[in-house]
Amino acid sequence: MTSISVPAKGALITLVAVSVGLIILAAIVVSLRPAPPLRDADTPVGVIQRYVLAYQSADLATAQGLVENGKDKQDCNYYEPQKASAQVNLLREVTTDRSSTITVSITYATDGALLIDPFEAQENFELAKIDGAWLITTAPWQMSLCTKEELGLTP
Amino acid sequence: MSTRTASALRALILHGLLMLLLLLLGTGLSLLISMGLSAPAVNDDRQLLLATALAFTIIPGPLVWALWLWIRKKLLNSEPTEAAIWSLQGSAVYLIALVISSTAVLQLLGSLIGGGASQGWQDQVGLVLGWGAIGLWQFKMLTTPKYVPSELPHLAVTLGNAYALVLAGYSLVVALRTALELVFVPQAILVGQGPLPRLLGAVIWVLGASILWLWHWKMLQVQKLRDIFASFVVMLLGVALAALTALLAAAATLNIIIPLPWDFTAMGERFASFGPLAISALLTGAIFWMYHHGQLAGRSPLVTRVSRQIISGISLAMLASGLGMVVNALLASISSPLNTDTAPAVLRTGIALVLVGTVFWVKYFQPGARVEPESRRVYLVLFFGVSAVVALVALLIVGYRVFEMLVGAASPALNMLDYIRAPLGWLLATVGVSAYHFALWKSDREKLTPLEPEARRRLILVAPQGSEQLLSALQLTEGLEVRWIVSSHPPLPEEWGDELTNRLLEALATHSGSLLAVADEQGQFNFTPLA
Numbered sequence: 001m002t003s004i005s006v007p008a009k010g011a012l013i014t015l016v017a018v019s020v021g022l023i024i025l026a027a028i029v030v031s032l033r034p035a036p037p038l039r040d041a042d043t044p045v046g047v048i049q050r051y052v053l054a055y056q057s058a059d060l061a062t063a064q065g066l067v068e069n070g071k072d073k074q075d076c077n078y079y080e081p082q083k084a085s086a087q088v089n090l091l092r093e094v095t096t097d098r099s100s101t102i103t104v105s106i107t108y109a110t111d112g113a114l115l116i117d118p119f120e121a122q123e124n125f126e127l128a129k130i131d132g133a134w135l136i137t138t139a140p141w142q143m144s145l146c147t148k149e150e151l152g153l154t155p
Numbered sequence: 156m157s158t159r160t161a162s163a164l165r166a167l168i169l170h171g172l173l174m175l176l177l178l179l180l181g182t183g184l185s186l187l188i189s190m191g192l193s194a195p196a197v198n199d200d201r202q203l204l205l206a207t208a209l210a211f212t213i214i215p216g217p218l219v220w221a222l223w224l225w226i227r228k229k230l231l232n233s234e235p236t237e238a239a240i241w242s243l244q245g246s247a248v249y250l251i252a253l254v255i256s257s258t259a260v261l262q263l264l265g266s267l268i269g270g271g272a273s274q275g276w277q278d279q280v281g282l283v284l285g286w287g288a289i290g291l292w293q294f295k296m297l298t299t300p301k302y303v304p305s306e307l308p309h310l311a312v313t314l315g316n317a318y319a320l321v322l323a324g325y326s327l328v329v330a331l332r333t334a335l336e337l338v339f340v341p342q343a344i345l346v347g348q349g350p351l352p353r354l355l356g357a358v359i360w361v362l363g364a365s366i367l368w369l370w371h372w373k374m375l376q377v378q379k380l381r382d383i384f385a386s387f388v389v390m391l392l393g394v395a396l397a398a399l400t401a402l403l404a405a406a407a408t409l410n411i412i413i414p415l416p417w418d419f420t421a422m423g424e425r426f427a428s429f430g431p432l433a434i435s436a437l438l439t440g441a442i443f444w445m446y447h448h449g450q451l452a453g454r455s456p457l458v459t460r461v462s463r464q465i466i467s468g469i470s471l472a473m474l475a476s477g478l479g480m481v482v483n484a485l486l487a488s489i490s491s492p493l494n495t496d497t498a499p500a501v502l503r504t505g506i507a508l509v510l511v512g513t514v515f516w517v518k519y520f521q522p523g524a525r526v527e528p529e530s531r532r533v534y535l536v537l538f539f540g541v542s543a544v545v546a547l548v549a550l551l552i553v554g555y556r557v558f559e560m561l562v563g564a565a566s567p568a569l570n571m572l573d574y575i576r577a578p579l580g581w582l583l584a585t586v587g588v589s590a591y592h593f594a595l596w597k598s599d600r601e602k603l604t605p606l607e608p609e610a611r612r613r614l615i616l617v618a619p620q621g622s623e624q625l626l627s628a629l630q631l632t633e634g635l636e637v638r639w640i641v642s643s644h645p646p647l648p649e650e651w652g653d654e655l656t657n658r659l660l661e662a663l664a665t666h667s668g669s670l671l672a673v674a675d676e677q678g679q680f681n682f683t684p685l686a
Contacts, residue, residue, distance in 0.1 A: 027334075048345065087346065089344055089345065114356065
């Protein structure tokens with residue numbers, strides 16, 4: 001077989017430049033992108049945003065106020081170590097007059113590890129309009145509140 | 156012989172023990188450091204850990220030292236087998252320590268940049284320092300001029316270079332993929348810190364792995380190693396693996412672009428689902444492939460040839476798979492399946508694979524070109540064999556499914572053609588590949604035959620001293636190899652020379668094969684045909 005022709009060095013440099021440029025471009029685009037805006041409290045997505053923020057900062061009173069019959073409910077995820085580091089992205093929203101289903105992806109940071117993909121889960125929030133306000137009826141298990149019966153505290 | 160075996164066995168046991176102790180020491184040291192860094196709150200779990208850490212540090216530490224004092228005396232004048240065992244052991248420990256400490260340091264830096272200095276930073280620091288110390292010590296011992304193994308002296312740096320190369324490539328893929336996803340497939344963030352830390356973390360990995368690779372490649376001069384092992388490792392990872400990545404990614408990218416069906420929303424969906432990964436793998440593979448392709452120049456021609464054959468093999472495999480998929484999709488369009496979505500997807504993937512495979516196969520295999528048959532013998536036999544096996548498996552699956560439908564109470568909704576189209580496509584493609592390579596191999600073998608030494612006639616002449624004249628006359632005959640064995644008879648008279656030559660030529664003309672001719676004292680020949 002004939003010997004390999006050495007390809008132009010220029011092509012190699014171009015490819016490297018394209019890669020570096022892409023990364024720099026992405027960094028600039030992301031830094032210029034505004035922080036996630038807090039949406040209106042009377043929309044389903046706004047309710048979820050407030051609920052997740054309250055849940056992550058362990059503000060139980062606020063979280064309880066956004067859940068249907070939330071007064072007596074407690075946080076039921078004792079063993080979730082990375083509660084605060086979850087990132088929640090909006091995937092889909094299906095809203096009617098009375099109810100709403102919001103699909104989100106919940107991603108946990110991997111602490112700088114590259115060899116494992118960040119753990120990502122798709123979950124649904126179910127909301128219903130009760131007395132003119134959106135309240136969460138079902139939350140993903142990663143960030144839900146449970147009644148005492150569900151926790152097994154009272155028989 | 157037995158002492159040599161015994162010394163090799165002793166070296167195996169000593170170095171195996173040293174490796175085990177070093178690995179234990181690395182574990183113990185890193186545990187101990189991380190325990191020292193975290194707040195000294197004592198509870199039951201930590202007591203157990205502390206006991207483990209102390210046991211793994213204090214027991215293997217002095218033992219390693221004592222064992223090393225003993226081993227190093229033997230290293231000064233070691234036999235080749237012992238030197239090879241020393242090199243293997245040292246390289247294994249170096250590689251393990253390098254992998255653990257480098258991933259830990261990069262993870263630590265990545266999490267620092269993310270701002271979320273994690274709860275596990277003490278563990279990371281422990282891993283970096285503990286295993287870093289083990290790796291450095293092992294590396295220093297391997298490169299100290301007194302102890303450099305005489306066999307496989309560059310194994311450790313070659314393996315370290317290979318690891319760093321793969322890590323750098325993988326990190327670059329992840330970084331580019333993250334960048335592309337952030338720019339082109341943005342997601343609506345509801346809560347969270349945003350994707351910038353993830354991108355910067357990936358960049359840290361790329362930089363760290365590249366530095367590690369450059370250190371091995373330039374500073375430790377793996378680039379200048381010309382032995383066949385080092386060249387092969389560079390070729391397999393830098394050229395073959397990079398080419399595999401680039402070609403598959405190119406097919407995936409084409410898969411996005413090919414407008415089948417003519418629908419731009421679907422194209423956008425395809426891009427969103429695997430576009431960033433395909434493009435980043437394509438870029439990374441191309442960069443590494445091009446660079447190492449240039450680096451092959453000046454290495455052994457065997458390495459260059461094998462690299463070409465591997466790439467032509469990869470592209471041919473893609474071509475054959477693509478053909479199989481195209482056949483599959485065509486059969487699907489005949490049998491009118493219920494789900495109309497599969498056929499275009501299969502056809503698109505098939506066409507993409509066929510296009511990429513054909514281009515690179517033609518470029519690297521050069522089907523029309525005249526080549527030295529000897530150089531591609533193994534390649535042809537390998538391809539003929541592998542594709543024949545795949546064809547056989549596909550045939551078995553077709554047969555199984557046909558019989559399954561004939562014997563069993565198959566549901567009438569199941570279409571026979573639809574049921575067997577996938578293995579049928581495979582069967583047709585691999586039979587084609589197998590037949591093509593078999594034909595090439597056969598024609599190459601026919602070209603090789605005239606060169607075989609068996610085709611030459613041989614004349615073994617047993618004659619007394621002074622028969623040089625006879626011999627020189629015979630050696631002019633075309634295609635004849637003459638060997639002269641001197642007998643103890645008195646020399647034959649010189650005037651008989653012409654007559655003897657004629658008699659020999661006559662005998663050669665009547666016999667077709669090789670001959671043994673024994674001359675007696677009267678100048679008569681006794682002929683025996685040889686096999």
